[in-house]
Amino acid sequence: MAARRPTIRDVARRAGVSVTTVSHTFTGNGTVAPATQQRVRSAAHDLGYRPDVIAQGLRRNRLGVIALVARQLDALRPDLLVDVDYFARFAGAAAVASLAEGLGLMLVSDPTGPRAAGAALASDGFIVTEPVTDDPLVAMLTSAGIPFVTVGEVPGGAPVDDPAAAPLVDIESGRLTTLALDHLWEAGARRIALVTGTDRNEWNLRTAAVYRRWAAYRRITPAMAHVPEALDDEGGRRAAATLLDAGPPPDGVYALTSNHALGVVSVLSERGLRVPEDVRIVAGSDAESLRTAHPAISSIDLQPDELARRAVEALVARLDDRPAPDHTGEPVGQLVVRASSGSA
Amino acid sequence: MAARRPTIRDVARRAGVSVTTVSHTFTGNGTVAPATQQRVRSAAHDLGYRPDVIAQGLRRNRLGVIALVARQLDALRPDLLVDVDYFARFAGAAAVASLAEGLGLMLVSDPTGPRAAGAALASDGFIVTEPVTDDPLVAMLTSAGIPFVTVGEVPGGAPVDDPAAAPLVDIESGRLTTLALDHLWEAGARRIALVTGTDRNEWNLRTAAVYRRWAAYRRITPAMAHVPEALDDEGGRRAAATLLDAGPPPDGVYALTSNHALGVVSVLSERGLRVPEDVRIVAGSDAESLRTAHPAISSIDLQPDELARRAVEALVARLDDRPAPDHTGEPVGQLVVRASSGSA
DNA sequence: ATGAAAGCGCTAACAT
DNA sequence: ATGTTAGCGCTTTCAT
Numbered sequence: 146m147a148a149r150r151p152t153i154r155d156v157a158r159r160a161g162v163s164v165t166t167v168s169h170t171f172t173g174n175g176t177v178a179p180a181t182q183q184r185v186r187s188a189a190h191d192l193g194y195r196p197d198v199i200a201q202g203l204r205r206n207r208l209g210v211i212a213l214v215a216r217q218l219d220a221l222r223p224d225l226l227v228d229v230d231y232f233a234r235f236a237g238a239a240a241v242a243s244l245a246e247g248l249g250l251m252l253v254s255d256p257t258g259p260r261a262a263g264a265a266l267a268s269d270g271f272i273v274t275e276p277v278t279d280d281p282l283v284a285m286l287t288s289a290g291i292p293f294v295t296v297g298e299v300p301g302g303a304p305v306d307d308p309a310a311a312p313l314v315d316i317e318s319g320r321l322t323t324l325a326l327d328h329l330w331e332a333g334a335r336r337i338a339l340v341t342g343t344d345r346n347e348w349n350l351r352t353a354a355v356y357r358r359w360a361a362y363r364r365i366t367p368a369m370a371h372v373p374e375a376l377d378d379e380g381g382r383r384a385a386a387t388l389l390d391a392g393p394p395p396d397g398v399y400a401l402t403s404n405h406a407l408g409v410v411s412v413l414s415e416r417g418l419r420v421p422e423d424v425r426i427v428a429g430s431d432a433e434s435l436r437t438a439h440p441a442i443s444s445i446d447l448q449p450d451e452l453a454r455r456a457v458e459a460l461v462a463r464l465d466d467r468p469a470p471d472h473t474g475e476p477v478g479q480l481v482v483r484a485s486s487g488s489a
Numbered sequence: 490m491a492a493r494r495p496t497i498r499d500v501a502r503r504a505g506v507s508v509t510t511v512s513h514t515f516t517g518n519g520t521v522a523p524a525t526q527q528r529v530r531s532a533a534h535d536l537g538y539r540p541d542v543i544a545q546g547l548r549r550n551r552l553g554v555i556a557l558v559a560r561q562l563d564a565l566r567p568d569l570l571v572d573v574d575y576f577a578r579f580a581g582a583a584a585v586a587s588l589a590e591g592l593g594l595m596l597v598s599d600p601t602g603p604r605a606a607g608a609a610l611a612s613d614g615f616i617v618t619e620p621v622t623d624d625p626l627v628a629m630l631t632s633a634g635i636p637f638v639t640v641g642e643v644p645g646g647a648p649v650d651d652p653a654a655a656p657l658v659d660i661e662s663g664r665l666t667t668l669a670l671d672h673l674w675e676a677g678a679r680r681i682a683l684v685t686g687t688d689r690n691e692w693n694l695r696t697a698a699v700y701r702r703w704a705a706y707r708r709i710t711p712a713m714a715h716v717p718e719a720l721d722d723e724g725g726r727r728a729a730a731t732l733l734d735a736g737p738p739p740d741g742v743y744a745l746t747s748n749h750a751l752g753v754v755s756v757l758s759e760r761g762l763r764v765p766e767d768v769r770i771v772a773g774s775d776a777e778s779l780r781t782a783h784p785a786i787s788s789i790d791l792q793p794d795e796l797a798r799r800a801v802e803a804l805v806a807r808l809d810d811r812p813a814p815d816h817t818g819e820p821v822g823q824l825v826v827r828a829s830s831g832s833a
Numbered sequence: 834a835t836g837a838a839a840g841c842g843c844t845a846a847c848a849t
Numbered sequence: 850a851t852g853t854t855a856g857c858g859c860t861t862t863c864a865t
């Protein structure tokens with residue numbers, strides 16, 4: 146059935162021109178008379194011709210595909226996808242933004258491993274969301290000279306000599322941490338604890354650092370618990386237990402992962418502490434489940450859609466050798482106040 | 490900086506063999522003496538050589554990428570991503586499964602449109618989740634002879650002459666609908682209403698059909714409300730209002746979309762109806778937010794991970810011209826009973 | 834304004 | 850077991 150796809154040569158023959166002319170009318174290179182263009186286009190249309198992206202890719206050394214490496218995507222336990230909302234919104238928006246640029250968006254777990262899918266490496270560029278300390282992927286991309294953009298900075302990364310070499314979408318952990326903590330403070334909390342995940346990414350590390358400084362500034366005693374992201378609510382439960390057993394109960398908790406926040410809330414209520422009357426809670430990442438929880442839980446909405454759009458935009462700029470657009474002064478990420486920290 | 494990538498020729502020269510030998514050692518075609526293989530491999534290693542996937546693709550007419558078309562991905566409003574949990578779990582698992590097969594997974598909204606990203610069409614095959622009535626994409630793929638797999642059947646599609654031509658991952662709407670309705674019935678509900686979305690896909694259409702038959706069989710009066718998926722909880726609220734205003738209040742509701750179920754619950758409680766005492770609820774799609782809702786809401790877990798794995802498996806089989814594996818007798822999708830329909 | 838021809842990096846006949 | 854060579858479909862000098 147599937148008759149061989151028409152090639153550029155078929156079109157040329159049918160239009161009575163050379164392949165060069167066909168190529169030119171489609172790429173916009175060279176100059177071809179409007180009348181000829183018309184002929185070529187209609188010939189192409191009749192034949193149902195579409196330029197072969199792979200052949201183009203071979204010549205131009207550009208495939209038209211960018212890869213998204215999401216650290217939430219664990220190759221070993223895909224069913225354990227952490228932070229579903231963030232991942233979905235980010236991936237969805239990134240796909241749409243890429244498509245709008247005429248690029249495909251490939252989902253990749255981590256091409257560093259031995260079984261790296263060949264196609265993964267064929268991408269024109271990479272978006273790495275939440276790179277971790279000494280990220281091997283970042284090292285690989287850097288040494289291979291493959292363009293990439295990270296969402297959140299590479300913690301402890303050697304200071305980049307050329308900042309333009311590795312554009313970065315700022316996730317503004319510092320500002321957002323302060324935002325969340327100040328909000329808890331203003332709501333009356335004075336013993337504010339922090340619950341983070343254990344991935345060594347900017348979000349966890351910087352938040353902890355800023356929290357310490359903030360605590361010193363406010364003259365409160367810092368209390369932290371770190372639990373693996375993948376433990377979900379159970380992780381939050383453990384963190385809450387740890388905090389409660391460690392000393393006087395906190396009257397405010399900032400839990401970075403949405404599921405941790407949910408776990409914290411359940412332990413609190415089991416122990417007879419009311420939210421928000423006794424303890425105010427803010428989660429560091431927004432999710433559907435927070436909105437519909439009882440009480441609804443306040444959170445930092447990282448606006449993954451916007452982050453994804455910026456990441457694609459920055460990567461495309463880099464691919465085109467243009468400077469990345471500057472978003473200074475356009476903060477991303479916002480506090481969403483819900484019942485868990487609202488006026489009691 | 491980026492020195493030109495080494496090519497197969499560089500490796501051949503360095504190993505003192507022909508390009509054919511290099512090609513053969515990597516593809517496994519032909520026969521190459523083990524000793525030679527060794528030489529080739531180490532030469533390749535020294536040079537940091539990786540076969541160029543694009544060039545391979547050009548020759549083999551296979552890129553090593555499959556495309557995922559998710560209907561939840563609306564190009565116009567990516568921030569309005571519907572059914573986040575399903576999308577994320579499906580896409581995540583599909584990506585991991587593809588990668589395991591050495592294939593990349595490209596996210597695509599709908600390559601049918603005019604601004605179709607070229608790369609999208611370059612994929613070796615497509616996975617279409619939840620095709621709709623007379624799906625234009627399915628028509629396009631069929632006529633272009635591009636391999637694809639649908640998750641859920643194409644409603645009202647002309648009966649396919651060759652069933653092997655368009656493999657299908659069965660989402661088992663019939664069985665799951667009966668499962669949910671029987672569960673409500675056994676929990677004591679007798680006026681059971683149905684809330685569906687308005688997308689014209691198998692899930693909505695078949696569920697409604699099975700519901701009607703089931704109602705006839707149980708001799709209850711069917712009561713249905715259809716609201717757009719994208720309206721989220723607000724849609725559920727409208728549906729609930731419609732149902733409550735239409736006659737005697739239902740004592741059981743099966744709401745296909747998780748957010749609709751949440752909306753239904755909130756309207757019920759606003760009107761003084763208790764869940765599950767007065768009305769029992771089951772949602773037709775599982776989500777984090779249902780698990781953590783109060784009361785927690787029962788649901789049909791469609792097991793998107795498993796569906797995705799099967800879809801990839803079927804597509805890969807098709808690409809290799811093997812028959813698709815048969816999963817008859819291995820039901821997918823299960824009822825998760827939570828407080829909203831548990832014993833009162 | 835148009836065309837001829839040389840590859841892009843690789844694979845697959847077809848020798849040897 | 851290894852090598853020669855002709856393309857895959859396209860872009861791109863370089864002529865004309």
